Amino acid sequence: MRELRAGSDAVLLDFSTGRAPEAEAAHTARALREALDEGRLMPCDIVPGAHTILVETRPGSGLDELSVLRVVHDARRSFTPPDEHSPTPSPPDLVIPVVYDGDDLADAAALAGMTEKQLIATHSRVLWTVQFMGFAPGFGYLVPGPETSARDADALARITRRGQSRPAVPTGSVAVAAGYSAVYPRSSPGGWFLLGRTDLPMWDSEARPPSLLTAGMTVRFEPTEAPS
Template sequence: MRVRRAGDTALLVETGDLETAHRLHAAVREAEVAGVLDVVPGERTVLVVVDPGRCDLGRLASRLPELPLPASAAGGAPAVEVPVVYDGADVDEVARLTGLSPGEVVERHASGTYTVAYLGFSPGFAYLTGLDPVLHVPRRKSPRTSVPAGSVAIAGPYASVYPSASPGGWRLLGRTDLRLWDVTRDPPSLFQPGTRVRFVRSPEGAR
């Protein structure tokens, strides 16, 4: 690991890979270090934000590489299943771009096991790794002004589900009624870094 200063109130830990980033994220939260305000994982990094009046960055930088890492960030939790109606507007376009049939696009997407790399773009929007490389297609050249909440989409090496209606340029494969973001839930986001996800074909979605 490489630990770097990120301004006067944070450290950026470069872990080198996704799994270590997730395990370090879990370890820092479990350690409950005094003065640590937030821990934000990326795909290969972990940002640790502190109150400099309560936490010495130099000491923390020395301590972070020594923290015992859990065997798995998911902690053995089962994968979250997302029921999907595969009637998305871009299934045929993805089929054309990949040389697959629409049915094969759906089959490859639904057969994967995904991992939440990190959250971003909008509250609860999870970037999922594990997408079949054949389905790595670019974003649309012209983003849609509004993508409905629950839209199941892919772009580049990632899959995701739009947690709320928003503009977006990802390729839409289907939809789900599963609520990914709920302010009355603790935590509000159904997905957390390290969460495993499976997409399940469904004629009606889920509530």
């Protein structure tokens, strides 16, 4: 892991050189959030990325980097890289019901080398992990968990982005692109392939926390019928 100073108020933790950078970054981010909730860290923002974590405080307040690195050190000592040969399935933190009737379902299935039914089965069989949040409030970038078979992961990775983005993707759209999956928390432009839709709200500005998803959470999509 590399520690990259970002001024006096932030540090960027880079796990990209590790054997399992996504898993280690997610594990460390959870440890940092727990330490923050327990009062072992001064108030700060913890912003996970694909292989990185940015820890920052308000400009001018100064970051207690020693406390941050102490938590990181303990987290790295307790981290066990996922064993691809002996995966241990675990129950998801969140189940998202999906009506798989998306406009791009047929095209996505063709890219994956599957039938539509096979793609639905694959997408709903995978235990997804929220790798990081971005793009829009409540928008989580989900990646297949370590227990995902190589066949399923490869098929999903073959689904790239659409050749042309849509100016407005409907709220609740469940989509995939480049090995990621996501749920659009509100109507916005987007170039991902739409597989279906859910009525489960991803973002509620009145709720605490407002986002249904958080980095490190596990998610499973559950096929459901459209209401009659």
